[in-house]
Amino acid sequence: MTVSPTRRRLLQGAGALTLIAVGGAIWRAHDRGVFAEPSGAPYDPWAMWQSPDYQGTPLALVAAGILASNPHNTQPWIFRVRETEIEVLADTTRNLGTFDPYLREMHIGLGCAIENMVLAAPANGFSAAVDPAQGSLLGIERGGMVRAATIRLSRSAAASDPLYEAIPHRHTNRYAYDRARGFPEDLLRRFTSLPDNGNAVLSLFTEGEAFDALGQAIVSATDEIVADHEMIEDSHRWFRDGPREMARERSGLELDTAGLSPALLAAAKFLPALPAEQSHGAWAGQTRDTHVPTAALLGTISVRDRYDRPQALAAGRLWQRVHLEASAAGIAMHPLNQPVEMIDRERQLGKEPSAEARLAAVIGNPDWQATFAFRAGYPTREAMASARRSVEDVTKAG
Ligand SMILES: Cc1cc2nc3c(=O)[nH]c(=O)nc-3n(C[C@H](O)[C@H](O)[C@H](O)COP(=O)(O)O)c2cc1C
Structure with a gap:
């Protein structure tokens, strides 16, 4: 067969275009980390938390604190570090707006950080006493740094704790769980026999009416x-669009921890970011089709008054402990706080409290108010670490 000069030029042109398109796709895939696990400076705090530079100093407590669970990975904290105390400040500018109108979740996240710090104290030769700021979240000042608690330190003999060692292994796991394997009896027993500190309590369900009602409350609230x-x-403001944005912000949510299958994850990372409606629509689908139906256990943490500042911290401390216990036992966990987020939102809008009634029916005890909900089970995939700002970024001296 002979190829005419015009046809040859056309074929050469098409070949060049294909090469450019392939080259562009490869560049974009590389730039957006399509085939790579997240890495680099935003993930260093997970490896550096026991650095000799921090060991035996109050900074070692901060290095553990910043690895804690926190809402939307907002990391709403600043630590004012002195020789004998650390002030934990709520950075109220790092808020979730209408998603957390009373900064309740922000304070639960601060409680999570405080629990990690308290666990890190003995390992670094300190004993720690937590003095929480009193008052209600309903009247809390905003727009800057607000003291949440002071951790007072005194020197003591060094001692470690298995929960302290579990700190870098705890990650929110948003994949499907293996519900058929159930939930380990010994862990369930440990959770139900946790000492009652009078401030925050767990309710755990593995089947039955309350399990179904809580699952339904989670799905309805998400919709x-x-x-x-x-x-x-x-919520969307805290979604990060690719590794460049994450390298700049070192906080917020990223696709790698969203619980997507490898093929979907690669496609989602390659394509332009979805607008809020579509990404949240996909999240509602995951909640309904994966998160709730594959959960072996659904649970809540309740307090007497969900807008009391010390009680919000206490709920966070309990959540961090429970998640660390589970991580040490190879069990996956994932907060599903939509039912309580809707309680806050109805309150903010002055609407009839139907989300409150829905959750109160699950708890079944008017003396306790649920402030946190989660699922747990055997993992089907390991979750990845999420980004963190560094110790230096979030620490103020004196
Ligand atoms: C108060 C609070 C509420 C949270 N709510 C949700 C939630 O509703 N859905 C979710 O997927 N993760 C939720 N999380 C988990 C955070 O998004 C997660 O801790 C954060 O992104 C950091 O990731 P890591 O836990 O893997 O370190 C919540 C965490 C806290 C402390």
Whole structure:
């Protein structure tokens, strides 16, 4: 066969275009980390938390604190470090807007950081006493740094704890769980026999009416959030679009920890970021089809008053402990806080408290108010670490 000069030029042109397109796709895939696990400076705090530079100093407590669970990975904290105390400040500018209108979740996250710090104290030769700021979240000042608690330190003999060692292994796992394997009896027993500190209690369900009702409350609340434009826009502000943005912010949510299958993850990372409606619509689908149906255990943490500042910290401390216990036992966990987020939102809008009634029916005890909900089970995949700002970024001297 002979190829005419015109046809040859056309074929050469098409070949060049294909090469450019392939080259562009490879560049974009590389730039957006399509085939790579997240790495680099935003993930260093997971490896550096026991650095000799911090060991035996109050900074070792901060290095453990910043690895804690926290809402939308906002990391709403600043630590003012002195020789004998650390002030834990709420950075109220790092808020979730209508998703957390009373900074309740922010304070639960601060409680999580405090628990890690308390666990890190003995390992670094300190004993720690936590003095929480009193008062209600309903009247809390905003717009800057607000003291959440002071951790007072005194020297003591060094001692370690298995929960302290579990700190870098705890990650939120948003994949499907293996519900058929159930939930380990010994861990369930340990959770139900946790000492009652009078401030925060666990309710755990593995089957039955309350399990079904809590699962349904989670799915319904998620649909309600997705229908609330302001809420999803406020949530979306904390979604990071690719490794460059994450390298700059070192906080917020990323696709790698969203619980997507490898093929979907690669496609989602390659394509332009979805707008808030679509990404939150996909999240509602995951909640309904994966998160709730594959859970072997659904649970809540309740307090007497969910807007009391010390009680919000206590709920966070309990959540961090429970998640560390589970991580040490190879069990996956994942907060599903939509039912309580809707309680806050209805309150903010002055709406009838139907989300409150829905959750109160699950708890079944008017003396306790649920402030946190989660699922647990055997993992089907390991979760990845999420980004963190460094100790230096979040520490103030004196
Ligand atoms: C108060 C609070 C509420 C949270 N709510 C949710 C939630 O509703 N859905 C979710 O997937 N993760 C939730 N999380 C988990 C955070 O997104 C997660 O801890 C954060 O992104 C850091 O990731 P890591 O836990 O893997 O370190 C919540 C965490 C806290 C402390």
